[in-house]
Amino acid sequence: MELLTLTAQFEWILGKSNYWASTVLLLIGLHAMISKNNLIKKLIGMSIFQTGIILFYVSAGAKHGAQIPIVHYGHDSHESHDKAAHAAEHAADAGQQVAEAAAPAANHAADATHTLGETLYANPLPHVLMLTAIVVGVATLGLALAMVQKVYAAYGSIEEDEVLDAIADSTADSTADNTVDSTVDRTVKGTPEA
Amino acid sequence: MIWQLDLILLIFLVITALISLRVRDLLGASMVFGIYSFLICLLWAGMGAVDVAFTEAAVGAGVSTVILVATVYHTRRVTGGHKRASGMKLLSLLLMLVLGGVLLHASGDFPALGDPTSPANNHPVAQYYIEGSYQDTKVPNLVTSVLADYRGYDTLFETVVVFVAGIGILAVIGVPTARMRREEVCGDTAQFGEDSDLIILQTCRLVVPVLQLFALYVIAHGHHSPGGGFQGGVLFGASYILLALSGGLREALRRLSESMSFRLAACGIVIYAGFGLLCMALGSSFLDYAILDSILPGGVAKARSHSMLIVEAGVGFTVTTILFVIYANLATRGKLEGGL
Amino acid sequence: MSLFFDLLSGSMMITGLVFFVGTVTGMLRFPDFYTRMHAGGKGDTLSTILILLGAAIHVFEDFFYDPLQWGVLLVMVKILAIAAFIMLTSPTSTHALMRAGFEDAHEADETVVDKDQDGPSLEELQSGTWEERS
Numbered sequence: 001m002e003l004l005t006l007t008a009q010f011e012w013i014l015g016k017s018n019y020w021a022s023t024v025l026l027l028i029g030l031h032a033m034i035s036k037n038n039l040i041k042k043l044i045g046m047s048i049f050q051t052g053i054i055l056f057y058v059s060a061g062a063k064h065g066a067q068i069p070i071v072h073y074g075h076d077s078h079e080s081h082d083k084a085a086h087a088a089e090h091a092a093d094a095g096q097q098v099a100e101a102a103a104p105a106a107n108h109a110a111d112a113t114h115t116l117g118e119t120l121y122a123n124p125l126p127h128v129l130m131l132t133a134i135v136v137g138v139a140t141l142g143l144a145l146a147m148v149q150k151v152y153a154a155y156g157s158i159e160e161d162e163v164l165d166a167i168a169d170s171t172a173d174s175t176a177d178n179t180v181d182s183t184v185d186r187t188v189k190g191t192p193e194a
Numbered sequence: 195m196i197w198q199l200d201l202i203l204l205i206f207l208v209i210t211a212l213i214s215l216r217v218r219d220l221l222g223a224s225m226v227f228g229i230y231s232f233l234i235c236l237l238w239a240g241m242g243a244v245d246v247a248f249t250e251a252a253v254g255a256g257v258s259t260v261i262l263v264a265t266v267y268h269t270r271r272v273t274g275g276h277k278r279a280s281g282m283k284l285l286s287l288l289l290m291l292v293l294g295g296v297l298l299h300a301s302g303d304f305p306a307l308g309d310p311t312s313p314a315n316n317h318p319v320a321q322y323y324i325e326g327s328y329q330d331t332k333v334p335n336l337v338t339s340v341l342a343d344y345r346g347y348d349t350l351f352e353t354v355v356v357f358v359a360g361i362g363i364l365a366v367i368g369v370p371t372a373r374m375r376r377e378e379v380c381g382d383t384a385q386f387g388e389d390s391d392l393i394i395l396q397t398c399r400l401v402v403p404v405l406q407l408f409a410l411y412v413i414a415h416g417h418h419s420p421g422g423g424f425q426g427g428v429l430f431g432a433s434y435i436l437l438a439l440s441g442g443l444r445e446a447l448r449r450l451s452e453s454m455s456f457r458l459a460a461c462g463i464v465i466y467a468g469f470g471l472l473c474m475a476l477g478s479s480f481l482d483y484a485i486l487d488s489i490l491p492g493g494v495a496k497a498r499s500h501s502m503l504i505v506e507a508g509v510g511f512t513v514t515t516i517l518f519v520i521y522a523n524l525a526t527r528g529k530l531e532g533g534l
Numbered sequence: 535m536s537l538f539f540d541l542l543s544g545s546m547m548i549t550g551l552v553f554f555v556g557t558v559t560g561m562l563r564f565p566d567f568y569t570r571m572h573a574g575g576k577g578d579t580l581s582t583i584l585i586l587l588g589a590a591i592h593v594f595e596d597f598f599y600d601p602l603q604w605g606v607l608l609v610m611v612k613i614l615a616i617a618a619f620i621m622l623t624s625p626t627s628t629h630a631l632m633r634a635g636f637e638d639a640h641e642a643d644e645t646v647v648d649k650d651q652d653g654p655s656l657e658e659l660q661s662g663t664w665e666e667r668s
Contacts, residue, residue: 011306012306014197014201014306014307015306015307015308015309016301016302016304016306016307017197017200017201017204017307018200018204018307019301019304019307020298020301021204021207021208023294023297023298023301024208024294025207025208025211026297027290027293027294027297028208028211028212028215029211030290030293031286031287031290032215034282034286034289035282035283035286035287036215037273038220038273038274040220040223040224040262040265040266040269040273041215041220041223041273043262044214044215044223044224044227044262045215047227047254047258048211048214048215048227048230051230051231051234051250051254054234054238054246054250055234055237055238058238058241058243058246059241059307060304060312060314061243061314061315061320062195062241062242062243062307062308063242063308063309063310063315064195064308064309064310065195066242066310067242068242068244068420069242069245069324069335069336069337070334070335070336070418070419070420071324071328071334071336072334120310121324121336122241122242122243123314123315123320123324124320124323124324124336124337124340125317125319125320125323125340126243126314127243127245127246127337128337128340128341128345130243130246131245131246131249131337131341131424132348132349132352134246134249134250134253134254135249135253135352135355135356135424135513136352136355136356137254138253138254138257138258139355139356139358139359139516140359141258141261141262142261142359142363142520142524143359143362143363143366145261145262145264145265145524146362146363146366146367146523146524147366148265148269149265149268149269149367149524149527150366150367152268152269152270153527157270158269158270158273159273391629391630391633393626393629394626394629394630394633397622397623397626398626400622401619401622401623
């Protein structure tokens, strides 16, 4: 009796392990973005946050015992007989060239050994969304790193408190001056809430 | 999905994420971040997300690590030792605990991992993609067909985002006067990599052509195997980065100058959007490839398959050149000389 | 016959793992940068190639039983191509790391080169004024 409950609990943990790990990664990334002092550590936290989100979505679309989402079109077709008949009906309505395309499809269906229910494919929709997310993530990282280099060139430090102090000093100087000095590098007069 | 491997990978994932944030040497933090990317790529491959794993390995573990190292090279390498006000840290920790509690409580309602009958996996849209997309487009790789055909609009704007990132980096750290000088000087005939190490130079000379050929193969074969425009484009861009790292940035710029990069990147977007406008010109809606059956041979499904290949090539152009531009500007602080 | 293939591929993978354990122990326990890199570079390459060869033999077993499945042979060729790529590039990256460490060596004070009275310094090597004493 106790053994059964133990296995049942273990099954429950296995069913949720990815979601818990994704939550932990999200929290690690978010905490790093808020509380780390160094700008590059903040960006690493941002990337960890992004990959945590991607892990969540991909886990939502995973299936036990599923094939990768590339259909085998050689020996087993994924169309069943009634689907091919459906396509033939549509072809009769739509026109000549679609019927020509449906004829080889009907041949494939005649050789079909599996319907889709037997060959389990992984859900392709989360994969597509996450592909976009990864590429946008690296574009964001590149632009953010360029800004870090600019901040370092302007203020000489990438620690957040030192940069804020430097901004406060420079704005104090410039308001005391009250003139626009054209020889000064413009980036020093950046907005404090950047 | 082998649960033992998945559990071990998840534990190591959390450990490496924590380590990369705690290490005080920023170069070490970038390297540990590369390890984190590789581990999560393994996890996704184990869950059947091969395209996502491919992209993460190329982009996350490859290019992200290189541009992080380039930035660390130009800023400080060591961090830490600053004790900032702990009020913000405490507040943030409290917020994390609350958020974590809410999310973990919500995860109790999720369907179990890998359940084929979960609502996400039983959705009619996902079912249609699995069952009907080969019939519609004759492309076995479901991810490519969804990415380039059914959700082609998203992919167009993703390419535009990459292009805007390249322009943004040019705007933020590009130095115009140094750049114009560089374009003049690049025409002279110096020996390839005369000041680099012999072994690295020769190995990279062997590897770069094979890498480029493989990148083109990945773009073209993306219909039948994991791959496609993004992965192939990243590989091609990485080949130029390898050329820059081994022989010097000057050599890489001689083969692909920055103005040419931006022209090619814009060409990629014009190819993609132009295809959509071509579909509109022929009478259908934007990016509806079925109407191209009138000018492309082989039937409606083959027309969609061919146009997918062409737009993937456009995506490949943009991603290649913008990744190289991102590396070139970050490694040299915008001046395109000296640097990493 | 199937047992033979399984044993062969399994033993190659386990040997690869054993070499990996040796590599990691070396990288943690050796006293100096160069000795650590030596352990890391050699052991890393060998272990990876052994594990990949074990995987290739495991795939080859399917081909052996059904000799006309060219798809399976293609998978084996791809794995061998990956092993060749690793054999080419992993020692190169070790060389790159060690060279970077060496060029940094005259600034650091914990290298074998600086402690060894008979060894050359970076400037002497580059200017060619170092003569070997027998």
